[in-house]
């Protein structure tokens with residue numbers, strides 16, 4: 001188990017990480033999501049020992065690693081650039097890390113060969129052992145890079161945007177592969193990504209980082225259904241976010257006023273998941289437990305298993321509606337066609353003026 005406490009780092013007086021606290025469990029897949037510049041790589045580099053922290057502690061299984069040299073930490077680091085030896089074979093690249101690691105290098109040729117063969121098998125490179133790196137595809141290089149790190153049996157494997165250089169199809173396949181490889185080895189993965197879909201799909205838990213601070217650490221399901229702050233809701237890219245003021249259990253936004261879930265007081269932000277919004281006829285009757293706003297259709301996008309519809313609200317804000325084709329037939333609308341968008345009041349997430357999620361029954365359901 002790794003425990004990070006009060007970790008801080010600034011570059012030229014500009015904070016890159018501020019008071020970061022995090023527990024990384026044994027045998028878990030932890031993803032670290034944040035926008036560009038949020039400090040993801042800095043955090044990995046501090047953990048790896050490639051940068052020194054200004055303050056705070058990093059402990060691994062109780063031992064203080066904060067100032068330990070990188071090569072003595074027993075951690076693996078798969079960087080964005082593969083940094084493989086181009087004229088060496090796949091097998092030699094993987095063996096290199098094992099023969100030359102500072103902690104317990106392996107020199108027995110038979111033992112090296114056995115471990116390399118197991119790793120080649122595990123990452124799906126069987127048959128390519130003798131190939132030179134220059135003769136591999138991007139996805140294959142990615143696997144070599146991973147194998148070269150994993151063969152050293154790190155306590156934690158740090159992965160910095162490991163799928164960033166791969167095309168969309170390959171990225172999806174490697175998502176499944178990475179989970180499988182991790183589970184087979186039981187090693188902890190700390191995987192950095194700027195892609196919310198990747199973070200939600202990969203991790204047993206995810207950490208959301210913004211401007212050098214940890215905003216939320218939870219299971220992907222909880223981050224998705226109960227984002228701790230408005231900014232997290234923005235990063236998961238699944239919510240319509242409306243700003244306004246509230247009083248007497250109603251949320252006021254311009255000329256409209258919307259009911260809030262019971263028990264929600266002072267909400268300054270009102271969030272609705274794209275797939276929680278229904279598209280109704282303009283004069284459709286509304287059940288008591290639902291809220292609605294008039295809107296005009298802008299455009300739609302067909303995404304295979306789902307369709308995304310964009311609508312404009314009377315105040316000009318754009319609202320996104322997602323309909324899964326397994327549940328609904330696609331609907332055809334003309335630009336500017338009027339509709340009424342409606343949703344169940346219990347599906348509303350409310351945030352206070354500081355942007356913090358206000359307790360509601362959804363929080364209880366997600367926990």
Ligand SMILES: Nc1ncnc2c1ncn2[C@@H]1O[C@H](COP(=O)(O)OP(=O)(O)OP(=O)(O)O)[C@@H](O)[C@H]1O
Nearest residue numbers: 011015016034035036037038039040041042043194
């Ligand atoms: N060596 C450095 N010198 C000066 N500033 C740095 C250095 N490394 C990082 N920073 C700054 O620290 C902040 C965090 O950078 P970091 O690379 O950790 O972000 P990131 O979340 O990994 O971004 P990206 O997704 O774009 O890689 C940024 O403002 C960056 O400009």
